[in-house]
Amino acid sequence: MQPFRVAIAGLGTVGAETARILMTEAELLGARAGRPVELKAVSARDRSRDRGVDLSGVEWEDDAAALAARDDVDCVLELIGGSEGVAYDLVLGAIRSGKSVVTANKALIAHHGAEIAELCESHDVGLGYEAAVAGGIPIIKSVREGFSGNRIGRIYGILNGTCNYIMTVMRETGRPFEDVLADAQKLGYAEADPSFDVDGIDAAHKLAILSALAFGHHVDFKNVHVEGIRHVSPLDISFAEELGYRIKLLGIAEETGDGVQQRVHPCMVKAETPIGQVEGVFNAVVAEGSAVGTTLSYGRGAGAGPTASAVLADVIDLAACRRVPVFGLPSSKLSPGRTAPVTALSGCYYLRLMVIDRPGVLADVTAVFRDHGVSVEAMIQRARNPDEAVPLVLTTHETPETAIRTSLEELVKLDAVLEEPRLIRIEEF
Ligand SMILES: NC(=O)C1=CN([C@@H]2O[C@H](COP(=O)(O)OP(=O)(O)OC[C@H]3O[C@@H](n4cnc5c(N)ncnc54)[C@H](O)[C@@H]3O)[C@@H](O)[C@H]2O)C=CC1
Ligand SMILES: N[C@@H](CC=O)C(=O)O
Numbered sequence: 027m028q029p030f031r032v033a034i035a036g037l038g039t040v041g042a043e044t045a046r047i048l049m050t051e052a053e054l055l056g057a058r059a060g061r062p063v064e065l066k067a068v069s070a071r072d073r074s075r076d077r078g079v080d081l082s083g084v085e086w087e088d089d090a091a092a093l094a095a096r097d098d099v100d101c102v103l104e105l106i107g108g109s110e111g112v113a114y115d116l117v118l119g120a121i122r123s124g125k126s127v128v129t130a131n132k133a134l135i136a137h138h139g140a141e142i143a144e145l146c147e148s149h150d151v152g153l154g155y156e157a158a159v160a161g162g163i164p165i166i167k168s169v170r171e172g173f174s175g176n177r178i179g180r181i182y183g184i185l186n187g188t189c190n191y192i193m194t195v196m197r198e199t200g201r202p203f204e205d206v207l208a209d210a211q212k213l214g215y216a217e218a219d220p221s222f223d224v225d226g227i228d229a230a231h232k233l234a235i236l237s238a239l240a241f242g243h244h245v246d247f248k249n250v251h252v253e254g255i256r257h258v259s260p261l262d263i264s265f266a267e268e269l270g271y272r273i274k275l276l277g278i279a280e281e282t283g284d285g286v287q288q289r290v291h292p293c294m295v296k297a298e299t300p301i302g303q304v305e306g307v308f309n310a311v312v313a314e315g316s317a318v319g320t321t322l323s324y325g326r327g328a329g330a331g332p333t334a335s336a337v338l339a340d341v342i343d344l345a346a347c348r349r350v351p352v353f354g355l356p357s358s359k360l361s362p363g364r365t366a367p368v369t370a371l372s373g374c375y376y377l378r379l380m381v382i383d384r385p386g387v388l389a390d391v392t393a394v395f396r397d398h399g400v401s402v403e404a405m406i407q408r409a410r411n412p413d414e415a416v417p418l419v420l421t422t423h424e425t426p427e428t429a430i431r432t433s434l435e436e437l438v439k440l441d442a443v444l445e446e447p448r449l450i451r452i453e454e455f
């Protein structure tokens with residue numbers, strides 16, 4: 027049987043572990059693929075680095091682009107990262123030369139998914155990107171194949187392991203944000219530029235991909251509403267706990283009737299719900315289907331092993347000639363997409379103000395809410411200190427997003443309100 031010959035570009039966290047498993051589990055992978063899977067060539071920046079895997083029998087290319095041109099390679103694994111430059115050139119070059127591609131690169135798929143899918147169709151090659159969304163959870167396969175008999179109404183979840191790890195450790199230990207982020211980087215969870223994680227961009231890349239698969243539209247990253255976790259303070263984490271919530275960075279894509287709304291932002295969710303219980307580097311994705319009902323997929327969203335697991339599943343599918351259209355439908359059948367703005371939202375909110383503790387302040391704050399039709403559900407004023415700003419926390423009943431935003435504009439004008447107010451949406455699932 028002809029072997030399936032693969033090449034790896036990028037031998038960092040994911041690439042090195044993928045190479046290790048390809049070498050050490052060759053027999054198992056070959057049996058699953060129905061033919062031998064051979065690591066033929068690699069390319070990385072530093073030839074001398076010890077990666078804990080013996081690559082002495084594997085050919086080395088200094089220029090990753092050369093992997094796409096080799097005629098002894100059937101499939102290129104792009105494990106470098108970045109939506110432009112080397113990764114983009116390599117993936118398009120490999121497809122154009124008739125090779126299948128596996129990538130873990132969500133930035134690339136979120137920005138260039140439409141072009142890449144069309145190119146795969148015209149060159150009749152397959153593309154695997156299971157590792158790009160929720161790491162080791164087989165969520166691409168679930169949505170694209172497992173739920174293909176359903177209409178999906180909503181898909182949401184925790185899509186970034188680094189952010190979930192940071193907020194879990196901050197809550198459990200009180201350690202500062204920067205320290206915990208440094209740990210996530212050492213553990214191989216974070217992106218090369220960790221602002222992609224903490225500013226919500228990585229989760230937005232993943233949500234854009236999930237939304238395209240779930241709703242059959244072209245990937246539409248530019249219309250994802252994105253907020254990150256930089257403003258989630260230890261104070262908010264502890265108020266959330268007092269109110270029975272956990273703060274999670276969620277990605278939510280939903281068919282609203284006026285189009286698909288895609289948003290990534292910190293949310294308060296009830297601590298005892300399945301999503302509230304997802305801690306550390308774990309991710310979870312809830313899909314709501316017309317026939318299947320509600321499903322929950324759970325597992326590690328980042329790190330060497332879980333990500334390599336997803337890459338290898340794609341390699342085996344391609345080696346075994348199991349192929350489906352990149353986004354589940356031929357490109358010509360994907361809809362252009364209709365976006366519902368986040369301002370159309372209506373929900374409950376957590377709001378923390380830092381106020382001067384003096385008589386009349388509470389009346390001024392509640393007057394703003396009264397004037398904008400916002401109904402307050404609960405209020406906490408923990409400390410009493412006339413010399414310092416004290417936190418005033420309010421939660422609301424269901425309120426249009428527009429009403430809470432205009433209330434905030436009024437509240438910041440009050441001279442008793444110091445600092446930028448903190449607003450976190452409360453999601454009841
Ligand atoms: N680390 C994780 O948990 C996950 C990572 N991913 C994605 O996997 C991809 C790789 O991520 P990591 O392994 O974490 O990154 P990394 O930074 O550990 O590894 C990337 C490697 O590519 C190499 N590289 C850079 N430019 C190159 C070039 N011109 N030619 C050859 N090699 C080059 C770098 O030297 C580095 O070793 C990214 O797209 C990332 O978003 C996806 C899911 C999880
Ligand atoms: N940086 C990402 C890695 C996986 O996609 C994350 O933390 O989730």
Ligand code: NA
Pocket residue numbers: 156157158159160161162163164165166336
């Ligand atoms: Na996955």
